[in-house]
Amino acid sequence: AYKRFSELLPKEQRDNACSRRVPKSRILTLPELRANPFQHRICRVFSTSEEGDDSMSFEDFLDMLSVFSDSATPDIKSHYAFRIFDFDEDGTLSRKDLEKLVNCLTGQGEEVSLSNAEMEQLIQNILEESDIDKDGTINLSEFQHVVSRSPDFVRYRGLQQ
């Protein structure tokens, strides 16, 4: 992992990679993140940079790899997934978050996204299924509850080394 991290740094900074931060544009060249629709959210969630420029240090990089590895517990995965899906970072998944999420999943572009009516119907169904206290948003507990029932969740979230 250290090798992969240092490859992302420009040559002259490689000797002291432990304390360096890699800018976001370089992180996004990683093969696993390149094709991922959630790449920006992932960078933002794992980055501990105070400037808010989403750069990642080696520790952030390790964090990201460990959460996505097969040996992370479902609790951790769902916790971080919740943060990744929370686009406006208000601690709950509101309708706007869900809408952005679905658009990310179906890909950008006009011809591939769902129509407004379909989106409404879909979000309504999602909320019906997962919003237990019926407040119109999904908080962390509800999210973890729904995801713990999902057989695909644990299986699919692996980043390969």
Next chain:
Amino acid sequence: EMFFPEEAHAAAPADFLQELPSYRSVLRRRAGPGGGHDPQGSLGARAGEARGPQPEGAELDARPLREHALSIAEKRRDYQQANIKYLSGWNQWKRTSSKSWRKVLKDIKESLSYLQLWRHDIHSIEGKFGTGIQSYFSFLRFLVLLNFLIFILMFGFVTFPTVISKYGIFNSSFAKISPKNTDSLCTVYTPSGNKGLVYFYTYLKDLLTGTGFLETTSLFYGYYAIDAAVLRDVRYNFPLAYLLTTFAYLALSLVWIIKRSASGFKRSLVHDEDQFQSYCNKVFAGWDFCITDLNAARLKHRSLQYELQTDLEEERIKRKIADRTMKEKLRIYSLRIFLNIIVLAVLLGCFYSIYKATAFSQEKSNVSIRCDLRTDSIKFQYLPSMVITLANFVAPQIFSILIRFEDYSPAFEIKLTLLRCVFVRLANIGVLLFSLWSQIHCDDDNCKACGYNYELYPCWESAVGQEMYKLLIFDFMIILAVTLFMDFPRMLLVTHCSWKLVQWCGLQEFGISDNVLEIIYGQTICWIGTFFSPLLPAIATIKYFIIFYVKKISLIHTRKPPGRPIRASSSNFFFLVVLLIGLVLAFIPLGISIAHIPSSKACGPFRNFNTSWAVVPHTILGFPTGLQMVLNGIASEAFAVPFFMVVCLIMFYFIALAGAHKRVVEQLREQLVMVRFDPLSFL
């Protein structure tokens, strides 16, 4: 603003909510020394306030540090704070060795997944055409593997011992079947392997119809005429092996299909309940994070979009159905009854024509045998196959036209059409076998001596094997011919000709149900025919292997993407159920042939027995007395009836248990909703 009601609740949640790991991590963050180290997320906003009970000082040690949802900087701090005690060398070594062992297992699993047949092809089909069509191709792959295994089984236990003992390899010999006191008339059997000079096309004809030189090879039942193979003092009871291998391959197919459908069954049960969580599952867990290729990502986006749209469409249709008025319902139901009567009439027409065609074809070939002329042409030999194929083609078209008037939801339409077509195809095979049997069996003096028509069918098992072989070959040729002569010209016409009529016809869609039925039909023939023709599974394996590539090429080049997205997960389970129906229906003719019809006395391993099944009681008589008594006891009614009752009781118990669990889940759900409004009521 919106935050405060939430936080008011979080201040005093019910006890069971405190057990949630998410709540615990929230507590940990609040009590953490540096709340500012986590600027993102709402948790940072609450971090300043240290509210709620603080038992987590002890809890931190309860769970390993890696399970906490904290960043590495915080974990390192906790690590130092908690002051982990020194681990002895033995524990250290244990931990590292288990880690490396897990890594090795993971690598093995990964490399095994690369060995999976056609993995890449099926994945790309899934991305381009959706999961419905992909399920057809993985079904095809499953059948290739199944047939290959059946072939290995039959070859290993039946063909291989025969071949090595006939040619004396490995110092083996065989014991010929000693003729018992049967009528010498029954044992006359001279398969006319081509003697002397014949035209070359005779070989081709024999290849297509299984007669002539093929009849004497190991392809058909007549070749296996040994009683036992002896290999260095080990006596291999061949008739018993033949029979048991037949049961073994049927059991293997049954077990494998059931195992495969078990997971689909669970999903389909859950799905039928109330669309339990299917949307959340797709949206939250739908993205495969292992995708590294942009093309693959595009494929995944499209397939996700297809799936979501399918679900929404189905839901809309269900709502429309639920909103029907009484008058509309009455109209629809009477229309459905009328259409079902038409369906029945069509079926009866098919059966009658097949019966007549088989009888006619057998008469023609028998006439030529009696006059000792081998001039029965291929077209008469293939007449039953042709009629069956015609019926299998016409009937589904009629059904698919009729079903449009019946106004069901798309998924149910597919299922009902599939059911009807299944019934047509499998019943056609049944009618063919029935008419064959009525030819072989007869009531007059011709048959008294041997129990079957020995004049015309000295080796009736080979004759049945030949019919199955012809059906398989013809089926294969039809699939190739349809692809070559209908799909490709159509595609060329549509791309190069700009007439309005042609463009309006357009490309055809990939009809999943038709294709699935084709292969299930072929598979049923293979299952029935393997007893009469042990090398048939090999032919079936090669056939399905070639069909995979033919269908894939035809799909990519000559078909348009499906207009109406189809759901795959329940279709997959449904295909397996239909395959299971085919298997169960294959049991019937096999059971009758083995247990009821007298085996031919002129050929085959069961010459000395009345029926093929008779070899089993004969072997049991050779067992020690105690074992005999046990086996007799198991087979008697005194055991079977109580056993059946116990199985029923167990089944009822599980059904009751499932019902009780469902009720408890409902209650808990209601409680969770109530907690929000009145949390104190649960304390």
